[in-house]
Amino acid sequence: MKPEILDCTLRDGGLVNRFFFSDELVRDLYQTNLEAGVDYMEFGYKASEKQFNRKDFGKWKFCREEDIRQVVGDNSSKMKISVMADVGRTEPSSILARKDSVIDMIRIATYSSTIPEALELLEDCHEKGYETSVNIMAVSSDTEAVIHEFLGKLCDSPADVIYLVDSFGAFYPEQIRNLSALYLGYAEKKGKRLGVHAHNNQQLAFANTIEAIRCGAGFADATCDGMGRGAGNCSMEMLVGYLKDKQLQELPILEFIEKHLIPMKEAGVRWGYELPYLLTGQGRVHPSRAIQFIQEGCKDIAGMFAQIAAGQ
Template identity: 25%
Template structure:
């Protein structure tokens, strides 16, 4: 191993929550987090799929209080850092403080790719209370490399420890990833991370493109569990990085065992690229919209593909899940 260290950020218990309708139990969280901690991932993220305080009518209710889930993870996480996601407008500084009291030491403050300014106070407060703070730019395909750099500098000035780009729709190709990561590496003093969805089957390839462009934090989930067609599959990612000579610090065999023996039995369905998931990537729609779109399509007797295309045309972003019903209703009226 003679290449840079790549930090694996495992989000099975956060983005993976979308794929199980936010039903992780404290016991399941303890098993998954304990297994991930033992195999050497760098950060283990635990919260509602839409971040702390996401449990709601708009985003789906959690079966168990997420602070109980964070406490359960904190019992067994001894080596990794325990993290949470916070989307300003959903989670508050008070929610962040509660997560910190319950053991979270990392917060990733997630905003739309053009709206980093709404996360400044959250980054600053996280640093004030001693947390690692990450500026997380969602739907990065909707921002030019220059716009992304502008927004990343806002997070950098607020005190962020690293910048994470999120291909929330699974829309980017490797060239698009390289353009966006490279401009940050060339112009920031901070490390860069990358988050991918597999809606076009490119999650691992895009993650490798990010690494080759200088990213040192890569998001992944066991079995690829996540919104839409899922995220970068952690076991596959680590296999490829190992083959390429990168140091992940992860016990590869142990990670495969966690995925197969602990995570897979929890999954409600195989994580595959079906037609609606493919349409998310094709239309550039936020991946957590998928299950909401299914429900709206059934309610209004519509083809979910039509809803997803219309959402893409309207450039809907994370946090606008309530608009899916409006779009579906509008389409149903047009069909009369």
């Protein structure tokens, strides 16, 4: 069965340009997703305005209700709207009751070490009437025992979707297959669905996404042209082309990329596979190291390889 497709171009892509997207681009992306048959569009983060200065970021870092409604109105369409709430960086009071919002789903991002805080935020969003997912980041750094522990807790929670997230782009398809089976073993018993969010450090985001789908993932994240922090994400155009579902259309996505994202790259905004991201993916370390390496114009790839291999 076709999974629910979630476009997170604004949210993950916003990590590339500090969420400074033009209003025209956002409106065009909304229309593109409608025409393409995407199921969910994620507008960005619900970040705390006490922690982050609005002068330093575009509006989709904060996803105020009025800003979303300027694009979608009442969203009289089948496509649903989501935002991400980052544990420790979101004020629950900024999330309205579902009946007062155009947002349908709150996706809670957490590390395994902050699961208790994630559960509190999850309960709040559930009680307010939202669909919910929990996206557990950096699981490539967790032991199997830790994964079993948090899956047990999350599958006893009100979460609708439990996400397998390859934050560092470290996994190979066989690992995705094994982890999907593990996640589903917990989730299906409690009526939860599995989602997948892959990063492209080793040019495996697309392969890992379709592997999870083949294993039973009911939600799949993607971005136009793979736009996302560092090496980026699974490309929406590749995923839609692979699924070959009559409800999905690839052409609107290609037209959006041609109009907006190719000029953005030509203007110097940078994302996508590069050797430093390969090394952080292979080393299972945060891509921020590779981002800094690239931004500083470093050229010593072999030196970076030796440092990561030595655990430095």
